[in-house]
Amino acid sequence: MSHPVFSWKQGAFLADFHVHSHYSRATSPDMHPDVLNRVARQKGLSVIGTGDFTHPGYLKELKETLEPEGTGLYVCRDDPEGTKFILSSEISNIFTQGGKNRRIHTVFLAPDLEVVEEIQRRLAAIGNITSDGRPIFGFPVKELVRIIMDVSPDCFVIPAHIWTPWFSLFGAKSGFDSLEECFEEQSEHIFALETGLSSDPQMNWRLSALDRYTLVSNSDAHSPSRLGREANCLSCRPTYEAIVSAIKDPAKGFEGTIEFFPQEGKYYCDGHRACGVCMHPRETIEHGGRCPVCGRGLTVGVLHRIEELADRPEGFVPKTARPCVHLIPLEEIIAEALGVRSITGKVKKEYLRLIQIGGPEMGILLWKSEEELRQFVPDRILEGIRRMRKGKVHISPGHDGVYGKVSLFSREENLPGYGSRGRQEDAVQLDLF
Ligand SMILES: [Zn+2]
Ligand SMILES: [Zn+2]
Structure with a gap:
């Protein structure tokens, strides 16, 4: 499928x-x-x-x-x-x-x-x-x-x-x-x-x-x-x-x-990067828009801003809607499956192996059936792809310029010594809007 x-x-x-x-x-x-x-x-x-x-x-x-x-x-x-x-x-x-x-x-x-x-x-x-x-x-x-x-x-x-x-x-x-x-x-x-x-x-x-x-x-x-x-x-x-x-x-x-x-995304929720504060718009309103740590105004994120301008409830689908899929880059799925925090040499090597056999990447993430993938994709990576396709992911949301973190595997399932999957170290530096 x-x-x-x-x-x-x-x-x-x-x-x-x-x-x-x-x-x-x-x-x-x-x-x-x-x-x-x-x-x-x-x-x-x-x-x-x-x-x-x-x-x-x-x-x-x-x-x-x-x-x-x-x-x-x-x-x-x-x-x-x-x-x-x-x-x-x-x-x-x-x-x-x-x-x-x-x-x-x-x-x-x-x-x-x-x-x-x-x-x-x-x-x-x-x-x-x-x-x-x-x-x-x-x-x-x-x-x-x-x-x-x-x-x-x-x-x-x-x-x-x-x-x-x-x-x-x-x-x-x-x-x-x-x-x-x-x-x-x-x-x-x-x-x-x-x-x-x-x-x-x-x-x-x-x-x-x-x-x-x-x-x-x-x-x-x-x-x-x-x-x-x-x-x-x-x-x-x-x-x-x-x-x-x-x-x-x-x-x-x-x-x-x-x-x-x-x-x-880096601006999904409201928050203060320096204060380690991340809030849902509801909580921001409860706090009068102020940061509970430093007392200054919170950086209002995308979710909050949409809430302000929206004239329809959550879940509304207009007639003009086009389909969309939510993906996680293959290198990040591999990294989490292998239990490493960032895109290391080991991850890149596995990425290249997979796309050489069954590439391109989008085909692996989107179109190839599980049977096709099983021929060359190790079990844990395949399980990661399966969960991503089903949207079974855990996400701690981004805020005030900090990327959110997506995890495919729960803490218990993770390999020893592995916390939640982080973005590449260069992420904040290289992706200023
Ligand atoms: Zn603050
Ligand atoms: Zn721009």
């Missing part, structure tokens, strides 16, 4: 649009197109974003490494049968609107390198595009949408990780209460919203105002191993135009999404 939620169509493929290059702050030095191509193949992603197309140094690198396929997508010159790249970039706007400070991140897709060059020309005239792969501008995000859509109406806009407190459309710290309030007359260009790691479609279904947007999921990877930890399943032709059409109108081939367990 494959994953119970999904029977994805024949010919469907996975795409991850939000990725960063080594030019973005706090990213791995390995974030080059050739490495991304190789890792995406291991994972089973057919299409990935280039990330950082606003950066002139990276654009040069993309031109050297990639060649056009004639479909609006690009492939590595050295591996034309490999992963297809879609030109993408994330941009940060920090500005004042409606008397408040706002910080909004937005992902853009572009149809070809000429359009990207023109976007760079226009943005370079009004800000700094060389200091960071994810540039920061001091004008309203609606202005940015106007500029980019003016360069080419074929560009596509996706507000990024819309619930994270610090840098997003609906963020508790510096966001808005509605999309129209933020984008005003540019709202007509918005067809999709990125749910981010700390929220899943189920949480977003509680806002009727979001029904008309396609909920997309991307990894926002800052290092190669994070690629595809969230992704989109499409069944359209793999061309720029068909992909954008399918996101605009899911009936044209947007099948659903792959999700993190949202509790694992």
Whole structure:
């Protein structure tokens, strides 16, 4: 039996649009197109974003490494049968609107390198595009949408990780209460919203105002191993135009999404990282929004913020809903099954062995039957995959920038000397939003 939620169509493929290059702050030095191509193949992603197309140094690198396929997508010159790249970039706007400070991140897709060059020309005239792969501008995000859509109406806009407190459309710290309030007359260009790691479609279904947007999921990877930890399943032709059409109108081939367990995200619950305080929104309200340790205001997480804006009860499923599955990266399942706390050499070795025999990774996590898996997957890892597919996981939720922790095995089942499974040590450092 494959994953119970999904029977994805024949010919469907996975795409991850939000990725960063080594030019973005706090990213791995390995974030080059050739490495991304190789890792995406291991994972089973057919299409990935280039990330950082606003950066002139990276654009040069993309031109050297990639060649056009004639479909609006690009492939590595050295591996034309490999992963297809879609030109993408994330941009940060920090500005004042409606008397408040706002910080909004937005992902853009572009149809070809000429359009990207023109976007760079226009943005370079009004800000700094060389200091960071994810540039920061001091004008309203609606202005940015106007500029980019003016360069080419074929560009596509996706507000990024819309619930994270610090840098997003609906963020508790510096966001808005509605999309129209933020984008005003540019709202007509918005067809999709990125749910981010700390929220899943189920949480977003509680806002009727979001029904008309396609909920997309991307990894926002800052290092190669994070690629595809969230992704989109499409069944359209793999061309720029068909992909954008399918996101605009899911009936044209947007099948659903792959999700993190949202509790694992760094801003799921409310809390204070330094005080070791993590609270459910109910408890936060009981405490008057104050931290019981230091007395200052708690960082309000995604769950709380959704609760504030929701007009539907938990569990509501709108007609427009697309299926989604919650996955745990295979390396993390292996680590817990082997009883180690992080992704060690032993884990990586087993990961490579498994994907060499039965890869790509997404096939192992999602599609292969238990009988097929039993041929090459050790019992304890197989049990981990089985539990993940059934959603039988234990999660201590993330809060105030600390990742949540998911466990597949109970304390009694764990091997001696093993506590709850932790994220990779580099997680906090490498995955700043
Ligand atoms: Zn505190
Ligand atoms: Zn971001």
